[in-house]
Amino acid sequence: MTKPDQPMPPWWATGLLFENCNCEGICPGHIHFSNDCTHERCMGYWAIEIDSGFFGQVDLSGLRCVVAFDSPQKMINGKWTEAIIVDEAASQKQLLAIEAILTGSAGGPWEILDRFVEKRLPTKQLPIEIQQVQNVKKLKIGNLIKSVVTPLVGTAKNIPVTIENMFNQIHGSSQIIARGETNFTDDPITINTSETHALISTFRWEMVGQ
Known part of the structure:
Protein backbone atom coordinates (compact mmCIF):
# COMPACT_ATOMS: atom_id res chain seq x y z
CA MET A 1 0.00 0.00 0.00
CA THR A 2 1.28 3.48 -0.89
CA LYS A 3 0.33 6.13 1.62
CA PRO A 4 -1.58 9.02 0.01
CA ASP A 5 0.02 12.46 -0.25
CA GLN A 6 -3.13 14.13 1.06
CA PRO A 7 -4.86 13.21 4.34
CA MET A 8 -7.88 10.96 3.92
CA PRO A 9 -11.32 12.15 5.03
CA PRO A 10 -13.22 10.45 7.85
CA TRP A 11 -15.37 7.61 6.58
CA TRP A 12 -17.71 4.85 7.72
CA ALA A 13 -19.73 2.06 6.13
CA THR A 14 -22.23 -0.59 7.25
CA GLY A 15 -23.67 -3.51 5.32
CA LEU A 16 -23.55 -7.18 4.36
CA LEU A 17 -20.37 -9.23 4.13
CA PHE A 18 -20.10 -12.85 3.05
CA GLU A 19 -17.21 -15.07 2.07
CA ASN A 20 -16.27 -18.46 0.69
CA CYS A 21 -12.88 -20.12 0.47
CA ASN A 22 -11.56 -23.60 -0.30
CA CYS A 23 -10.98 -24.64 3.33
CA GLU A 24 -12.91 -27.52 4.87
CA GLY A 25 -15.05 -26.87 7.93
CA ILE A 26 -14.34 -23.42 9.35
CA CYS A 27 -11.26 -21.87 7.73
CA PRO A 28 -8.40 -22.14 10.26
CA GLY A 29 -7.09 -18.82 8.97
CA HIS A 30 -10.35 -17.19 9.97
CA ILE A 31 -9.67 -18.20 13.57
CA HIS A 32 -6.12 -16.84 13.34
CA PHE A 33 -3.77 -16.14 10.43
CA SER A 34 -1.04 -18.20 12.12
CA ASN A 35 -3.05 -21.41 11.69
CA ASP A 36 -2.49 -23.70 8.70
CA CYS A 37 -5.35 -23.58 6.21
CA THR A 38 -6.68 -26.84 4.75
CA HIS A 39 -4.72 -26.69 1.49
CA GLU A 40 -1.35 -25.35 0.33
CA ARG A 41 -3.15 -22.23 -0.90
CA CYS A 42 -6.20 -20.58 0.66
CA MET A 43 -8.26 -19.11 -2.17
CA GLY A 44 -11.52 -17.28 -1.73
CA TYR A 45 -13.40 -14.01 -1.80
CA TRP A 46 -15.26 -11.46 0.30
CA ALA A 47 -18.48 -10.03 -1.16
CA ILE A 48 -19.60 -6.65 0.16
CA GLU A 49 -22.90 -4.81 -0.15
CA ILE A 50 -22.88 -1.43 1.58
CA ASP A 51 -26.21 -0.41 3.07
CA SER A 52 -25.10 3.04 4.14
CA GLY A 53 -21.89 5.00 4.52
CA PHE A 54 -19.90 8.06 3.56
CA PHE A 55 -16.31 8.68 2.52
CA GLY A 56 -16.02 12.34 3.33
CA GLN A 57 -18.92 13.75 1.29
CA VAL A 58 -19.13 10.76 -1.07
CA ASP A 59 -22.23 8.61 -0.46
CA LEU A 60 -21.36 4.90 -0.49
CA SER A 61 -24.92 3.59 -0.08
CA GLY A 62 -25.77 0.67 -2.36
CA LEU A 63 -22.20 -0.02 -3.49
CA ARG A 64 -21.30 -3.63 -4.24
CA CYS A 65 -17.79 -4.98 -4.50
CA VAL A 66 -15.80 -8.20 -4.26
CA VAL A 67 -12.28 -8.83 -3.01
CA ALA A 68 -10.76 -12.09 -4.30
CA PHE A 69 -7.59 -13.47 -2.74
CA ASP A 70 -4.99 -16.21 -3.04
CA SER A 71 -2.80 -16.70 0.03
CA PRO A 72 -0.25 -19.20 1.37
CA GLN A 73 -1.43 -21.99 3.66
CA LYS A 74 -0.26 -19.94 6.64
CA MET A 75 -1.89 -16.60 5.89
CA ILE A 76 0.27 -14.69 8.37
CA ASN A 77 3.26 -15.29 6.09
CA GLY A 78 1.86 -12.70 3.70
CA LYS A 79 2.52 -12.86 -0.04
CA TRP A 80 -1.20 -12.70 -0.83
CA THR A 81 -2.46 -11.88 -4.30
CA GLU A 82 -5.61 -9.78 -4.21
CA ALA A 83 -8.09 -8.41 -6.75
CA ILE A 84 -10.84 -5.83 -6.23
CA ILE A 85 -13.97 -5.78 -8.38
CA VAL A 86 -16.39 -2.85 -8.03
CA ASP A 87 -19.89 -2.72 -9.47
CA GLU A 88 -20.09 -0.87 -12.77
CA ALA A 89 -22.81 1.37 -11.33
CA ALA A 90 -20.27 3.09 -9.06
CA SER A 91 -19.36 6.65 -10.01
CA GLN A 92 -15.72 7.69 -10.37
CA LYS A 93 -15.81 9.32 -6.92
CA GLN A 94 -17.34 6.19 -5.39
CA LEU A 95 -14.78 3.99 -7.14
CA LEU A 96 -11.86 6.02 -5.79
CA ALA A 97 -13.42 6.01 -2.32
CA ILE A 98 -14.00 2.25 -2.13
CA GLU A 99 -10.53 1.58 -3.58
CA ALA A 100 -9.02 3.73 -0.83
CA ILE A 101 -10.95 1.75 1.78
CA LEU A 102 -10.29 -1.77 0.43
CA THR A 103 -6.59 -1.18 -0.28
CA GLY A 104 -6.15 0.16 3.24
CA SER A 105 -4.87 3.57 2.16
CA ALA A 106 -7.83 5.20 3.95
CA GLY A 107 -7.00 3.42 7.22
CA GLY A 108 -9.42 1.24 9.13
CA PRO A 109 -9.63 -2.57 9.18
CA TRP A 110 -8.53 -3.09 5.58
CA GLU A 111 -5.24 -1.36 6.36
CA ILE A 112 -4.46 -4.33 8.63
CA LEU A 113 -5.22 -6.87 5.88
CA ASP A 114 -3.18 -4.89 3.34
CA ARG A 115 -0.03 -5.72 5.30
CA PHE A 116 -0.26 -9.27 3.95
CA VAL A 117 -0.84 -8.37 0.29
CA GLU A 118 2.22 -8.73 -1.94
CA LYS A 119 0.55 -8.44 -5.35
CA ARG A 120 -2.49 -6.30 -5.97
CA LEU A 121 -4.17 -6.73 -9.35
CA PRO A 122 -5.74 -3.77 -11.19
CA THR A 123 -9.24 -2.92 -9.97
CA LYS A 124 -12.05 -3.87 -12.36
CA GLN A 125 -15.53 -2.42 -12.76
CA LEU A 126 -18.10 -5.03 -13.78
CA PRO A 127 -21.82 -5.65 -13.18
CA ILE A 128 -22.15 -7.31 -9.76
CA GLU A 129 -25.35 -9.13 -8.82
CA ILE A 130 -26.01 -10.03 -5.18
CA GLN A 131 -29.27 -11.79 -4.40
CA GLN A 132 -30.64 -12.78 -1.00
CA VAL A 133 -33.28 -15.49 -0.77
CA GLN A 134 -34.01 -15.76 2.94
CA ASN A 135 -30.53 -16.39 4.35
CA VAL A 136 -29.00 -17.78 1.13
CA LYS A 137 -26.63 -15.38 -0.65
CA LYS A 138 -25.98 -15.56 -4.38
CA SER A 147 -21.25 -18.38 -6.06
CA VAL A 148 -23.92 -19.57 -3.64
CA VAL A 149 -23.49 -19.36 0.13
CA THR A 150 -25.99 -21.37 2.19
CA PRO A 151 -26.16 -21.15 6.01
CA LEU A 152 -25.94 -24.27 8.14
CA VAL A 153 -29.22 -25.08 9.88
CA GLY A 154 -29.30 -25.77 13.60
CA THR A 155 -31.77 -27.49 15.92
CA ALA A 156 -34.32 -24.78 15.20
CA LYS A 157 -34.61 -25.18 11.44
CA ASN A 158 -35.43 -21.53 10.81
CA ILE A 159 -32.39 -20.23 12.71
CA PRO A 160 -28.89 -20.52 11.19
CA VAL A 161 -25.87 -21.69 13.18
CA THR A 162 -23.73 -18.80 14.37
CA ILE A 163 -20.41 -17.94 15.96
CA GLU A 164 -20.85 -15.27 18.62
CA ASN A 165 -18.42 -12.73 20.06
CA MET A 166 -15.80 -13.58 17.41
CA PHE A 167 -13.12 -10.96 16.78
CA ASN A 168 -12.35 -10.31 13.13
CA GLN A 169 -10.97 -7.27 11.36
CA ILE A 170 -13.78 -6.99 8.80
CA HIS A 171 -16.65 -9.25 9.94
CA GLY A 172 -19.15 -8.37 12.63
CA SER A 173 -18.83 -10.28 15.92
CA SER A 174 -21.90 -12.44 15.15
CA GLN A 175 -21.18 -14.62 12.13
CA ILE A 176 -23.42 -17.14 10.37
CA ILE A 177 -21.63 -20.40 9.56
CA ALA A 178 -22.36 -21.49 6.00
CA ARG A 179 -21.18 -23.63 3.11
CA GLY A 180 -20.26 -22.21 -0.26
CA GLU A 181 -19.98 -23.23 -3.87
CA THR A 182 -17.94 -20.95 -6.11
CA ASN A 183 -16.57 -20.94 -9.63
CA PHE A 184 -14.25 -18.00 -10.23
CA THR A 185 -11.51 -17.53 -12.81
CA ASP A 186 -9.60 -14.28 -13.20
CA ASP A 187 -5.97 -15.13 -13.88
CA PRO A 188 -3.93 -15.56 -11.74
CA ILE A 189 -6.71 -16.24 -9.17
CA THR A 190 -8.89 -19.33 -9.60
CA ILE A 191 -11.46 -20.42 -7.01
CA ASN A 192 -13.39 -23.67 -7.37
CA THR A 193 -15.21 -24.79 -4.25
CA SER A 194 -18.07 -27.07 -3.26
CA GLU A 195 -19.48 -27.34 0.27
CA THR A 196 -16.53 -25.49 1.79
CA HIS A 197 -16.05 -22.78 4.42
CA ALA A 198 -18.35 -19.79 4.18
CA LEU A 199 -19.48 -17.04 6.54
CA ILE A 200 -22.09 -14.28 6.55
CA SER A 201 -22.21 -11.23 8.79
CA THR A 202 -23.12 -7.58 8.95
CA PHE A 203 -20.26 -5.13 9.34
CA ARG A 204 -19.48 -1.63 10.48
CA TRP A 205 -16.17 -0.13 9.40
CA GLU A 206 -15.01 3.37 10.20
CA MET A 207 -12.04 5.70 10.35
CA VAL A 208 -12.48 8.96 12.20
CA GLY A 209 -9.54 10.67 10.51
CA GLN A 210 -5.82 10.48 9.81
Whole structure:
Protein backbone atom coordinates (compact mmCIF):
# COMPACT_ATOMS: atom_id res chain seq x y z
CA MET A 1 0.00 0.00 0.00
CA THR A 2 1.28 3.48 -0.89
CA LYS A 3 0.33 6.13 1.62
CA PRO A 4 -1.58 9.02 0.01
CA ASP A 5 0.02 12.46 -0.25
CA GLN A 6 -3.13 14.13 1.06
CA PRO A 7 -4.86 13.21 4.34
CA MET A 8 -7.88 10.96 3.92
CA PRO A 9 -11.32 12.15 5.03
CA PRO A 10 -13.22 10.45 7.85
CA TRP A 11 -15.37 7.61 6.58
CA TRP A 12 -17.71 4.85 7.72
CA ALA A 13 -19.73 2.06 6.13
CA THR A 14 -22.23 -0.59 7.25
CA GLY A 15 -23.67 -3.51 5.32
CA LEU A 16 -23.55 -7.18 4.36
CA LEU A 17 -20.37 -9.23 4.13
CA PHE A 18 -20.10 -12.85 3.05
CA GLU A 19 -17.21 -15.07 2.07
CA ASN A 20 -16.27 -18.46 0.69
CA CYS A 21 -12.88 -20.12 0.47
CA ASN A 22 -11.56 -23.60 -0.30
CA CYS A 23 -10.98 -24.64 3.33
CA GLU A 24 -12.91 -27.52 4.87
CA GLY A 25 -15.05 -26.87 7.93
CA ILE A 26 -14.34 -23.42 9.35
CA CYS A 27 -11.26 -21.87 7.73
CA PRO A 28 -8.40 -22.14 10.26
CA GLY A 29 -7.09 -18.82 8.97
CA HIS A 30 -10.35 -17.19 9.97
CA ILE A 31 -9.67 -18.20 13.57
CA HIS A 32 -6.12 -16.84 13.34
CA PHE A 33 -3.77 -16.14 10.43
CA SER A 34 -1.04 -18.20 12.12
CA ASN A 35 -3.05 -21.41 11.69
CA ASP A 36 -2.49 -23.70 8.70
CA CYS A 37 -5.35 -23.58 6.21
CA THR A 38 -6.68 -26.84 4.75
CA HIS A 39 -4.72 -26.69 1.49
CA GLU A 40 -1.35 -25.35 0.33
CA ARG A 41 -3.15 -22.23 -0.90
CA CYS A 42 -6.20 -20.58 0.66
CA MET A 43 -8.26 -19.11 -2.17
CA GLY A 44 -11.52 -17.28 -1.73
CA TYR A 45 -13.40 -14.01 -1.80
CA TRP A 46 -15.26 -11.46 0.30
CA ALA A 47 -18.48 -10.03 -1.16
CA ILE A 48 -19.60 -6.65 0.16
CA GLU A 49 -22.90 -4.81 -0.15
CA ILE A 50 -22.88 -1.43 1.58
CA ASP A 51 -26.21 -0.41 3.07
CA SER A 52 -25.10 3.04 4.14
CA GLY A 53 -21.89 5.00 4.52
CA PHE A 54 -19.90 8.06 3.56
CA PHE A 55 -16.31 8.68 2.52
CA GLY A 56 -16.02 12.34 3.33
CA GLN A 57 -18.92 13.75 1.29
CA VAL A 58 -19.13 10.76 -1.07
CA ASP A 59 -22.23 8.61 -0.46
CA LEU A 60 -21.36 4.90 -0.49
CA SER A 61 -24.92 3.59 -0.08
CA GLY A 62 -25.77 0.67 -2.36
CA LEU A 63 -22.20 -0.02 -3.49
CA ARG A 64 -21.30 -3.63 -4.24
CA CYS A 65 -17.79 -4.98 -4.50
CA VAL A 66 -15.80 -8.20 -4.26
CA VAL A 67 -12.28 -8.83 -3.01
CA ALA A 68 -10.76 -12.09 -4.30
CA PHE A 69 -7.59 -13.47 -2.74
CA ASP A 70 -4.99 -16.21 -3.04
CA SER A 71 -2.80 -16.70 0.03
CA PRO A 72 -0.25 -19.20 1.37
CA GLN A 73 -1.43 -21.99 3.66
CA LYS A 74 -0.26 -19.94 6.64
CA MET A 75 -1.89 -16.60 5.89
CA ILE A 76 0.27 -14.69 8.37
CA ASN A 77 3.26 -15.29 6.09
CA GLY A 78 1.86 -12.70 3.70
CA LYS A 79 2.52 -12.86 -0.04
CA TRP A 80 -1.20 -12.70 -0.83
CA THR A 81 -2.46 -11.88 -4.30
CA GLU A 82 -5.61 -9.78 -4.21
CA ALA A 83 -8.09 -8.41 -6.75
CA ILE A 84 -10.84 -5.83 -6.23
CA ILE A 85 -13.97 -5.78 -8.38
CA VAL A 86 -16.39 -2.85 -8.03
CA ASP A 87 -19.89 -2.72 -9.47
CA GLU A 88 -20.09 -0.87 -12.77
CA ALA A 89 -22.81 1.37 -11.33
CA ALA A 90 -20.27 3.09 -9.06
CA SER A 91 -19.36 6.65 -10.01
CA GLN A 92 -15.72 7.69 -10.37
CA LYS A 93 -15.81 9.32 -6.92
CA GLN A 94 -17.34 6.19 -5.39
CA LEU A 95 -14.78 3.99 -7.14
CA LEU A 96 -11.86 6.02 -5.79
CA ALA A 97 -13.42 6.01 -2.32
CA ILE A 98 -14.00 2.25 -2.13
CA GLU A 99 -10.53 1.58 -3.58
CA ALA A 100 -9.02 3.73 -0.83
CA ILE A 101 -10.95 1.75 1.78
CA LEU A 102 -10.29 -1.77 0.43
CA THR A 103 -6.59 -1.18 -0.28
CA GLY A 104 -6.15 0.16 3.24
CA SER A 105 -4.87 3.57 2.16
CA ALA A 106 -7.83 5.20 3.95
CA GLY A 107 -7.00 3.42 7.22
CA GLY A 108 -9.42 1.24 9.13
CA PRO A 109 -9.63 -2.57 9.18
CA TRP A 110 -8.53 -3.09 5.58
CA GLU A 111 -5.24 -1.36 6.36
CA ILE A 112 -4.46 -4.33 8.63
CA LEU A 113 -5.22 -6.87 5.88
CA ASP A 114 -3.18 -4.89 3.34
CA ARG A 115 -0.03 -5.72 5.30
CA PHE A 116 -0.26 -9.27 3.95
CA VAL A 117 -0.84 -8.37 0.29
CA GLU A 118 2.22 -8.73 -1.94
CA LYS A 119 0.55 -8.44 -5.35
CA ARG A 120 -2.49 -6.30 -5.97
CA LEU A 121 -4.17 -6.73 -9.35
CA PRO A 122 -5.74 -3.77 -11.19
CA THR A 123 -9.24 -2.92 -9.97
CA LYS A 124 -12.05 -3.87 -12.36
CA GLN A 125 -15.53 -2.42 -12.76
CA LEU A 126 -18.10 -5.03 -13.78
CA PRO A 127 -21.82 -5.65 -13.18
CA ILE A 128 -22.15 -7.31 -9.76
CA GLU A 129 -25.35 -9.13 -8.82
CA ILE A 130 -26.01 -10.03 -5.18
CA GLN A 131 -29.27 -11.79 -4.40
CA GLN A 132 -30.64 -12.78 -1.00
CA VAL A 133 -33.28 -15.49 -0.77
CA GLN A 134 -34.01 -15.76 2.94
CA ASN A 135 -30.53 -16.39 4.35
CA VAL A 136 -29.00 -17.78 1.13
CA LYS A 137 -26.63 -15.38 -0.65
CA LYS A 138 -25.98 -15.56 -4.38
CA LEU A 139 -23.19 -13.73 -6.19
CA LYS A 140 -22.74 -13.35 -9.94
CA ILE A 141 -20.34 -11.24 -11.97
CA GLY A 142 -21.00 -12.04 -15.63
CA ASN A 143 -18.99 -15.12 -16.60
CA LEU A 144 -16.28 -14.28 -14.06
CA ILE A 145 -17.84 -15.67 -10.89
CA LYS A 146 -20.89 -17.57 -9.74
CA SER A 147 -21.25 -18.38 -6.06
CA VAL A 148 -23.92 -19.57 -3.64
CA VAL A 149 -23.49 -19.36 0.13
CA THR A 150 -25.99 -21.37 2.19
CA PRO A 151 -26.16 -21.15 6.01
CA LEU A 152 -25.94 -24.27 8.14
CA VAL A 153 -29.22 -25.08 9.88
CA GLY A 154 -29.30 -25.77 13.60
CA THR A 155 -31.77 -27.49 15.92
CA ALA A 156 -34.32 -24.78 15.20
CA LYS A 157 -34.61 -25.18 11.44
CA ASN A 158 -35.43 -21.53 10.81
CA ILE A 159 -32.39 -20.23 12.71
CA PRO A 160 -28.89 -20.52 11.19
CA VAL A 161 -25.87 -21.69 13.18
CA THR A 162 -23.73 -18.80 14.37
CA ILE A 163 -20.41 -17.94 15.96
CA GLU A 164 -20.85 -15.27 18.62
CA ASN A 165 -18.42 -12.73 20.06
CA MET A 166 -15.80 -13.58 17.41
CA PHE A 167 -13.12 -10.96 16.78
CA ASN A 168 -12.35 -10.31 13.13
CA GLN A 169 -10.97 -7.27 11.36
CA ILE A 170 -13.78 -6.99 8.80
CA HIS A 171 -16.65 -9.25 9.94
CA GLY A 172 -19.15 -8.37 12.63
CA SER A 173 -18.83 -10.28 15.92
CA SER A 174 -21.90 -12.44 15.15
CA GLN A 175 -21.18 -14.62 12.13
CA ILE A 176 -23.42 -17.14 10.37
CA ILE A 177 -21.63 -20.40 9.56
CA ALA A 178 -22.36 -21.49 6.00
CA ARG A 179 -21.18 -23.63 3.11
CA GLY A 180 -20.26 -22.21 -0.26
CA GLU A 181 -19.98 -23.23 -3.87
CA THR A 182 -17.94 -20.95 -6.11
CA ASN A 183 -16.57 -20.94 -9.63
CA PHE A 184 -14.25 -18.00 -10.23
CA THR A 185 -11.51 -17.53 -12.81
CA ASP A 186 -9.60 -14.28 -13.20
CA ASP A 187 -5.97 -15.13 -13.88
CA PRO A 188 -3.93 -15.56 -11.74
CA ILE A 189 -6.71 -16.24 -9.17
CA THR A 190 -8.89 -19.33 -9.60
CA ILE A 191 -11.46 -20.42 -7.01
CA ASN A 192 -13.39 -23.67 -7.37
CA THR A 193 -15.21 -24.79 -4.25
CA SER A 194 -18.07 -27.07 -3.26
CA GLU A 195 -19.48 -27.34 0.27
CA THR A 196 -16.53 -25.49 1.79
CA HIS A 197 -16.05 -22.78 4.42
CA ALA A 198 -18.35 -19.79 4.18
CA LEU A 199 -19.48 -17.04 6.54
CA ILE A 200 -22.09 -14.28 6.55
CA SER A 201 -22.21 -11.23 8.79
CA THR A 202 -23.12 -7.58 8.95
CA PHE A 203 -20.26 -5.13 9.34
CA ARG A 204 -19.48 -1.63 10.48
CA TRP A 205 -16.17 -0.13 9.40
CA GLU A 206 -15.01 3.37 10.20
CA MET A 207 -12.04 5.70 10.35
CA VAL A 208 -12.48 8.96 12.20
CA GLY A 209 -9.54 10.67 10.51
CA GLN A 210 -5.82 10.48 9.81
